[in-house]
Amino acid sequence: MKTKTSMAVWSLAALVGFVFLAGCGKKEEEQPAGAPTAAPAAAATPIDPATAASISGTVKLDGEAPKAAKIDMSQDPACKGTNTAENVVASGGHLANVFVYVKEGLGNRTFDVPKVPITLDQSGCKYHPHVMGVVANQTIKIVNSDPTTHNIHPTPKDNREWNESQPPQAAALEKTFAREEIMLPVKCNQHPWMRMFVNVTKNPFFAVTGPDGKFEIKGLPPGDYTIAFVQEKLGEQDVKVTLAAKDSKTVDATFKP
Amino acid sequence: MDWKQLWEILSAPDNVPIIAMIPLLAFYIYLAWKQAHANDVLIEQLAGDAALAKTHHRKAWPFKPGWAKEVHVWPFLLRIEFLAAIIVTIILMVWSITLNAPLEEPANPNLTMNPAKAPWYFLGLQEMLVYFDPWIAGVVMPTLIIFGLMVIPYIDTNPLGAGYYTWKQRKFAIGTFLFGFIILWVSMIFIGTFIRGPGWQWFWPGQTWDHNRLIYEVNRDLPDLFGITSNWGKGIFGAAVVGGFFAIGGMLVHAFFRRHNAKDFKRMSLLQYSIMMTFFLTMIGLPIKMLLRLLFHIKYVWITPWFNV
Amino acid sequence: MPEKPIPENDPVVSKSLAPHYVISMVILMATFFWAMWDEDFGQRPWKAFQHEWKDRYSTFLKSARSQSGDAQKEVEANPDYQKLKQDYDSASQNAAPRIQELREKLRDLAARILAVQDGTNHFTDRRAYVTAATYAIETETSSSSKQRMQRNLEEYKAKPSTVEMPDGKLQTFKNFGELEEAYNELKNERTQFSAELGELIKPVNEKKELMDSFLTDHMVSLTPSQLTNLQNGVEVWTPKIRQINVNEHNADIVREDSSQIVDRCESCHMGIREPVKLTAAAMSLPGKKPDVYARAFTSHPEPDLLKIHDPDKFGCTPCHQGNGRATTSVEKAHGNYEHWLWPVFPRANFEAGCQVCHSADMVVVTNDVGWVVSEGKDLFRQRGCVGCHRFEGYDKEPEDLLSVAQQIKQLDQEKKDNFKQAGDLMKQADKAESNEEANRLNDRAVALKVTNSKLDLRIVQLDRSTKSLLEDMKKVGPNLKDIRLKLNKNWIPVWLKKPSDFRATTKMPNFRLSDDQIKAISAFIWQSALKDSLHKHKLGNAAHGKELFESRGCLACHSIGEGDQLQGGTFAANLTRVGEKANYDYLVRWVHNARERTRPYCPLEKKDIGPEDYKKKGLPYVFDLEHSRCPNDGHELQVQNMTVMPSLRLSPQDAEDVASYLITLKKQDPSSYADASFMDDPNLKDEGKKWVRHFGCAGCHEISGLEEEGRIGTELTIEGSKPIERLDFALFTEIAQRGGVEPITDPEDLARLPEGPAKQPWYDQKGFFEHKLAEPNIWDKGKDKPETEKLRMPNLHLTKDQIRALTTFLLGSQENPLPPNYQYRPLDYRRDIQEGWWVVKKYNCMGCHQLIPGQKTSLMGMARYKDAQEQLPPKLLTEGARVDPEWLQRFLKNPSLSATDTNRNGVRSYLQVRMPTFSFSENELGKLVRFFQALSRQPFPYIPEEVPVLTAKETEMARSLFSSTAAPCLKCHATGDPAHDRFATAPNFLQARGRLKPDWMERWMLDPQAIAPGTSMPSGLFKRDNGHWVFSGPTPASFQGYDKDHTKLLVDYILQLTPEEQRRVGAAMGRSSAGSGSSSGSKSSGNGGRGAPE
């Protein structure tokens, strides 16, 4: 009897084994179908004001500044302002309206959006300022000081386009740009000469050179940076710079017309 | 050696029965041979010992006096039958669970399968299509097979070997049958399944079934080899060759049969003998025709305006 | 056996079979269990999927809920929500006491009703007795027993009944009537209270709903409570087949006898229709790469598509294919096994599914861009595949011409028969026996004559459509009859050698010609070309020509520059080296009007008609769209070059300038090409013709003597469902089946394969198409074939993406296994859209115009327009709603809107880029107009609405607003005054009338950015005030107290604007030179609108 049982057990075992063999289907090698979600953005790291460094410098124009073209403002009698174009504004070899910002080097740092809005004024059928920097999502307050209607028409690459009219004395428009974009053109369709550039950056470390070509960026944590100089016509120049704690370095740039 | 191709053919669900049949057949032939051998030994022993012949129970299996000559069907036979039923059920279930019946695309008369094969048990006949016109392979041959099988009891006049396995007492009958069953039936099925690929071309096992394969093969007719061109000439020549085969072959077989199967020959009536001869010669004719085709590329032997052989 | 010892006991009888039985029974049972297991699990792998789904989805929902909770808190902090919540709280608090009271009363009533109903001697029982007795009385026949039963009933009814009320008191009702009354009263009372309760609760519930819907409306994802509901659903899920039985949901689409669609895809793809977005990453196990489950559980990536194609109605497999019923394994379900004819479309080509039903659509998706299958359809025409391969829907003009000819023939015969019959009838009528009979017969004869007139008109109609068809017929390649006039002779053999060497982006494919073939072919086409002479032109101003070339819009279709420098559209040829090949005089003619033909072609006589034919008939040798009849037989002629290139209406001078510029474009001098005088060898001509025929050159080119050549390739309409056995992989069949070896070795061709060199087996339609397109003669590789039997398909030097697009298109081009109702063949306005896209794509309208939001035109990216977007051609996103279709038709016919001054834009005269004249046929004109109307779902035909005549005061008001400094209208809009129009970036208002639809104008003023994103016209000009739209700047004083829409007023004013009025207003605005524009002002008004008063 014992042999019988063991035989039965063996045959059952053999059968089970067979079942397993049959059941051993091949499972496909799993392929990645896209990287898992990116690491969450690091929280805003406070910058120690004690170690903050700064950069300053002058932007020069090497060569003859092109003569600023005259603008024919006869189209709108309400426009009464200086009628020179602002493509390249230079005096005595100092280049104005160059946007200087920290292009690389801040890593994954995030920064709070400044609560204070930046004002863009339209007066004399011109934008003031002509070049401005703004942190992404920072409010831009657009004011019309002219007795005529303007319309504000940014034509961005990576942000949303809009076009709104602003009659004289109208309430200020409040707008934001959410994505980084350098030299985002803004224009007024009614006054084709009216153009300005908004530079939307991720960090608050930027400056626009004044008529003397000078700029200064403060409060930078120590580190290696790429500083970019951007001029609307003359393009971009990158400069690498290393800042130690409490450094204050001078970085100059020279554009050629 | 194209193992993938080989595996593809062997593992096609409908080919599995043939694969199963071959070892099965081998096993049963062995089983039959074992018993036939034992019986032949016994017969020899008894033929040489008349005394023993009188007392012996005349079976190769052991027997002792006192053992029942007959046993009850219930339970001695039925228990085996039930067991067989259970085992067949198991085999069938396991087979059915592990292997799915084939189901291909919906029938599409516009898309010919290459190769288009008949069910495996008819592949022997399909293979015959290579060597014979359809009317012979598809109609005459099956009819001959059926009739041939049916006349066996009436032309086999040998009273020996009824109810027990033996070889020595029925050499001619068994030899002929084995020839018919194994060579002409089973091996043709085997060829049709495993050897014949696209375009019904001959592929050795392990050769890739290339759909583009082209083979240069000119098949000639026998009369052409002899430069006979006229229709009448071909007809007469062919008839002569076929007739000659039957006449000369018949003579040879007769000479052999008369000598080695003298008793059977004596027992047979003329009708029995001539039927036996016809079927036997026809059977012999098949491989001859096949070899003519495979080795000498001869298509037809006998050409007439109505039919070709 | 003898050798063995004979056992003592008879083995036959004594041998036990018990062990055999035990073993076999055990195995048998095991087999049974195995069968069960196999049936339950082995054949049901989806169960594992569903278990996995339960876990993963549940985890996902949990984390989603916490995120959603934060989002909810944010929304809840919204003051609007707070207000709603307050409303709700106060309302529910106010109503609460009374609700409570009513609920109690109802509870009490319910108990009392129950007592009366079901208590001892209860009402229900007594009523049942009464009704049964009443029935017995009613059916009783004997009057005596009727009376007796009546008495019994009365007695029964009179009996009192006592009811124990819920408070324990006994109440006695005198008789059945009283009981019934009491019962009914109780029920009435209950109804009353319930109603009151409902009234009370309703406003509270409404407030709650407001609150909830505020929440759902303001949350991007689902609210936590919605997520909780989902989770509850998941947790109680027990594994079961999830299937869509299309027939059940959609009896009207699927007929009884057609194939049943049962899709069980969702048994594994559980997340497809979940209302949250599930990505493979989100459904992966934490920290693991997405596995087979994660990839199966994603939600449908295009939920919008599911909205249009509701899976309940469509199922899954009609779009994706695969074996929807199968659930036994992933391979089976996806149909990825040898014997399933419709395997699931590969991931890279899933859009093939669109083509299966949308084969009649040129643009499959009207509200999105970048669809691969649409690109494939476009390429199929652009690259000239249609030249050799017939494909249902493409270039069917030749077939239509044939059928029109047939119809005309038939009608002619009918006419003849009718005429004869009418004659017979009249004869019979004359001999008729009675007047009635005669009149009847005469009437019939008259009817037949009328019928014949109708037939005549029908024939005229058909003749016109013949004309249309001849006009519509285009060829992909240029007319080779003109090559003697057009080309540098020596350049031709060089070009034929490998066209892409000369011009990398050319449509002309590489036919792998041998030098002998090139010689013969070039000799044939050279010798068979026309030998007419061209008008000679002086060289013009190339600099001006360059300016024109770049500004007039040539670059919308043509490109210039090579490699990185390439700019412009890919629709037409790259002209970087055109100076090497072209003849200046021909270029001038071509630039001026590409359609201008050297000689007209008569399809009936099958020959080019020359001046001699005209002379014979004494006719002037003039042929154009107005003079398109053959002088010999009056048949319609082909009077245009069969190119889609339109005329930019340049002045002859400008055309010379442009041509002068083009002729300067070259890398080497034309004279540096090797001499090819063998092309004049007449012995080569026949050989050349043979090869030209062989390669089907006439499919794309017009060639003398081969005008009627048919297509040489296979029809591809249902190529995607061709059985794989019919696709000849030649010597690579086994290789394709087993995979691993890539037959293409040429590095250029290899780079074309969308999926790179083959790694897996590629023995499928996709593999065939991709390999064939990458290297069309790949199946000849290793084969020894005579030249004439080699594969003829040329190498189209396609890119990876193009091959993917074409493969997708071909994969979907199937003989539809679905019921015919699935085919997208609408009969309403959508059909107009469907047909219109074919025309729009044919002429590359989208090279200049944006028709789909987000679509890029060729011009958009060019530096020229970067700072001057207002100089781009207008966006046509709402064209149908914008313009009067009749106007549109006029405009499309002649975009200059003038019969004389054609060298200009009719509407936007300020644009440098020019709307060309396409010489659309009547047929295509109609299609285009209907297309735009349908795209905006406008009724067709359009009946313009009456514009109310403004009162003097209103006119005055409107004028003051229109001209106020605050309203900037005329700052940008043209007036016709050249000085003013220098700055104009918008059309003249005078054109509004007859062109624009008033409703659209109003909508436009309010928010132009929403109609044409990026337009110069600013939004925010008007604001909503007191339910009306008012100007948002300072309004003139006269508007005091005006309480209608300012926009409407302006629209009406603009529609009534006269040139004088405009001039007056312009002058009033203090424009320096506003008064001097009268001449141009009147000009524009003359073309601008229907009978605009001068």
Place this chain on the structure above:
Amino acid sequence: MPEEKTPNGKNGKSAGLVERLKAGVKEDLESLKTELPAKAKEQVEILKKPTKTQVYTSIFRHKHDDTPRNRALGVLSNVFLHLHPAKINRDAVRYSYTWGMGGITFYLFIVLTLTGVMLMFYYHPSKVQAFRDVLYLEHDVPFGKLLRNMHRWAAHLMVIAVELHMFRVFLTGSYKKPREFNWNVGVILLVLTLLLSFTGYLLPDDQLGFWAVTVGTNMARATPLLGHEGPFGQQLGMTPYNDVRFGLLGGSIVDANALLRSYIWHCIGIPIIASIFMVLHFWRVRKDGGISGPAPVVLDSEVKEAKK
């Protein structure tokens, strides 16, 4: 007659009747008390021996004790088993002699009948539905795939078993006198088995079946005299539309009619014919003296030559 129980009856019967009634009821109650327990005891006794019950004995005609008589009766009184004789040659139970192939064939035939009947529940022999029904069977019907697999493989197995049976019968010379006729019946059964399998091949209406049947029936074209491609066929006016193949398929191609014909032959025609021949076959096995062996060997010298 039911007693009228009218407590407040107005038309009361005579007092005598009531008395009698009362007495009767008492008596009945009395009998219930005594007789019922007795009957219950009796019933228990009966149920203790289930084989003695009328139901049992009506089914099983004989006792079950292990006696030779009962062994014989077990076979003889059973309609399924009485194909067998009560006793057989002691060596005939040996597997090595018969190989059991005849029995296995018959068993497979039964399995095929059962599975076939179940398959018929799901199958419609029409061009529109046939293939879809098979898909339905594979994907929707519980155990449908197993059912189809079993039917298919049992059919193949049966062909193998039949051929082996014939092989064995020949080798043991079992066709010899007096079994000549039964051999012929067997040959017919072999043909019928092949035909059964062949007709079933077409039914799924897939490429495999379609082309197998096309190839198979194309041979019929060449039937001498009766086929349009056969010798003398055209001379006798045979065309694709009137020859023997047309008759087999019900059309000139394998189409809906062929499917229907195939189905009817497969499910009704051939099974009935085969059953009849099987009955004949089994009957003759018994009548010809049971299975042929294993018989004692016969020596050549013992053969008595029949007189001619």
